[in-house]
Amino acid sequence: MAAAKSCGLNGSSTSMPCIMPKFWLSRSRIGRPFSRRSVAWRKRPRAWRRSGSGDGDHTCSVLGQKGTGCTKGPSPSSTKEPGRPHQSLDSTGLRAGTRRQQMGSTGQGWGGSQDGKTGTRIQCVGIGGAGSNSVHRISEQQIDGLECIAVNTDCMHLAFVDANAKLLIGRGITRGYGARGCVETGRSCAEEAVDVLSEYIGKGVDIVFLSVGLGGGTGTGAAPVVARIARKNGAKVLAIATLPFSVESTRRERAKEGLLHLNREADTVVVLDNDHLLEVAGDLPIDAAFSLIDNLIASVVRNIAEATMDRGLVPIDLDSVTRMISSGGYGALAFGEGHRKAPVSAVKAALRSTLAAGRWEGADGAIVHVSGGWDLTHEEVHAIRDYLMANLKDAPNVVLGANVDPSLGNIIRVTSILVGVNSTVDVPPDTVASQIDHAFTTGELSSRDPMSITRDA
Ligand SMILES: Nc1nc2c(ncn2[C@@H]2O[C@H](COP(=O)(O)OP(=O)(O)OP(=O)(O)O)[C@@H](O)[C@H]2O)c(=O)[nH]1
Ligand SMILES: [Mg+2]
The missing domain is CATH 3.40.50.1440 (Tubulin/FtsZ, GTPase domain)
Structure with a gap:
């Protein structure tokens, strides 16, 4: 056919x-x-x-x-969502x-x-x-x-x-x-x-x-x-x-x-x-x-x-990002907003945000992006960086980028990918995958190719 x-x-x-x-x-x-x-x-x-x-x-x-x-x-105008009606998400x-x-x-x-x-x-x-x-x-x-x-x-x-x-x-x-x-x-x-x-x-x-x-x-x-x-x-x-x-x-x-x-x-x-x-x-x-x-x-x-891709007020260095990604392990996303009079409040909100909650303390690095209105200053952006440097693990690797988004007005928005976070979901010890993982850790298995593993779906 x-x-x-x-x-x-x-x-x-x-x-x-x-x-x-x-x-x-x-x-x-x-x-x-x-x-x-x-x-x-x-x-x-x-x-x-x-x-x-x-x-x-x-x-x-x-x-x-x-x-x-x-x-x-399909064109975005014909289907805003794949297979579902378009949702307005202004509040987010x-x-x-x-x-x-x-x-x-x-x-x-x-x-x-x-x-x-x-x-x-x-x-x-x-x-x-x-x-x-x-x-x-x-x-x-x-x-x-x-x-x-x-x-x-x-x-x-x-x-x-x-x-x-x-x-x-x-x-x-x-x-x-x-x-x-x-x-x-x-x-x-x-x-x-x-x-x-x-x-x-x-x-x-x-x-x-x-x-x-x-x-x-x-x-x-x-x-x-x-x-x-x-x-x-x-x-x-x-x-x-x-x-x-x-x-x-x-x-x-x-x-x-x-x-x-x-x-x-x-x-x-x-x-x-x-x-x-x-x-x-x-x-x-x-x-x-x-x-x-x-x-x-x-x-x-x-x-x-x-x-x-080198767009914005403070571009992010590609090599730093790839180095950070290749450091491996688990990561977490953080997203928060605050008033520009208190820029640190945005990063605090990001770290408190439910998706990152309790997961960031041990992070050994962060790719951070800051957006703000027309008058976003370097000082405000660096205040956010300094906060992260002081509150993540010892000598964390923080890569920072920033851009101007006029629609934000007095709001500062922080989005971040934290890398090397300590905890992730608990995997039950009796699952096949965790047994295999244990075998890798103890050296019983040398190949790390999960494709050779067969199990019931
Ligand atoms: N974030 C998000 N999660 C979704 C969405 N749809 C489903 N999920 C979640 O993702 C899980 C996997 O669903 P799917 O991605 O539809 O599954 P699939 O990989 O297509 O697998 P098959 O349909 O079995 O071939 C579900 O159990 C939901 O929890 C979505 O639109 N957005
Ligand atoms: Mg599917």
């Missing part, structure tokens, strides 16, 4: 194999593989549509890139922008873009339903030089995601219906798609931000494989992994094991816990709460990416 085709990227002569089901190649359907009005769409329950699920068998299809003749993602100050992203055609790798000024290349890769949702939001923000890639086994969900490249993996295994919670299936789909994934992800790239919601099949199984590929291609990988709510008990246990695997493959893993989300957004509808966390991820990626 598959037809092979060559796609020009960004109008360049570069070509990539593009394998799509035949009906997508029919003229009338190109550009809209799944109409919201289709019978299949209407029959799907809403929860399924949000991030999808599926089951079943292994292949990879490139769904398309912007500016190609292949299947395109983290609303996504609406500019369309223009990919540069620099002849780099698969045709992805590169920051013209510094030559820095940064990718944001979302795996599975939750990861693709984050990428959709980041893509909406139109950050020059940032390439957004969505990877999923769920064809329907991918069709509604806005990204520079959308990679459908394991079509022969799942028939495009997702991994249906089976981690082994997710992993097999990624293993089978290694060639295409390594063509697209991490090649000639400095930093890969990898976003994944752990607990399902695709994200949990495929993310460690994607992280391994990106690192093999020479990129530093910072994974941002979301743990499911405690009420999703089976998924949560699966997620904790997945986290250990991911931690072995990525350079640093920032863990966000949906349970913490309940504390700040317990009264919000679940979609809005997810949007909140997706927006936070989008905001952090945007700030760090832009500052690293």
Whole structure:
């Protein structure tokens, strides 16, 4: 049922194999593989549509890139959220922008873009339903030089995601219906798609931000494989992994094991816990709460990416960021705001914020980004840095960037990625993954390749 085709990227002569089901190649359907009005769409329950699920068998299809003749993602105006209605999030100050992203055609790798000024290349890769949702939001923000890639086994969900490249993996295994919670299936789909994934992800790239919601099949199984590929291609990988709510008990246990695997493959893993989300957004509808966390991820990626690409009042040195990411271990996100008359209040709020609570004390480094109104001063920015230097571990490594955002007025906003944090989620001692981890620690196992580990999904 598959037809092979060559796609020009960004109008360049570069070509990539593009394998799509035949009906997508029919003229009338190109550009809209799944109409919201289709019978299949209407029959799907809403929860399924949000991030999808599926089951079943292994292949990879490139769904398309912007500016190609292949299947395109929807415009932000037509679908603000992939598979869910747009949520207004004014109160968080983290609303996504609406500019369309223009990919540069620099002849780099698969045709992805590169920051013209510094030559820095940064990718944001979302795996599975939750990861693709984050990428959709980041893509909406139109950050020059940032390439957004969505990877999923769920064809329907991918069709509604806005990204520079959308990679459908394991079509022969799942028939495009997702991994249906089976981690082994997710992993097999990624293993089978290694060639295409390594063509697209991490090649000639400095930093890969990898976003994944752990607990399902695709994200949990495929993310460690994607992280391994990106690192093999020479990129530093910072994974941002979301743990499911405690009420999703089976998924949560699966997620904790997945986290250990991911931690072995990525350079640093920032863990966000949906349970913490309940504390700040317990009264919000679940979609809005997810949007909140997706927006936070989008905001952090945007700030760090832009500052690293030498934009803003105080740019962030790329080498310092990559060094910090490669120091390994777990990380935490911190986000806070304060009045500019008391700039330190913003960083205090960030460290107190629920997502970082209790996790930052032992941090041995922080990538910090400060935004403020037109009259943001260096003095205010440095007050924030000094506070961190004095309150993190002895001689912490603090990398600072800042930019001006006129809409903030008298507000100072701090977003930070803390690295080398002490604690992370407790992994039950009787899980297979932790036994394996123990074996690594004691030297019983020398290979750190989690792909050789087989276990029941
Ligand atoms: N932040 C965020 N988390 C989500 C979202 N949707 C689901 N999640 C969480 O992420 C976990 C994994 O869900 P998905 O990403 O949909 O799973 P998947 O990786 O696509 O796996 P399969 O559907 O089984 O192939 C869920 O248990 C939820 O806790 C979302 O839109 N945003
Ligand atoms: Mg899914």
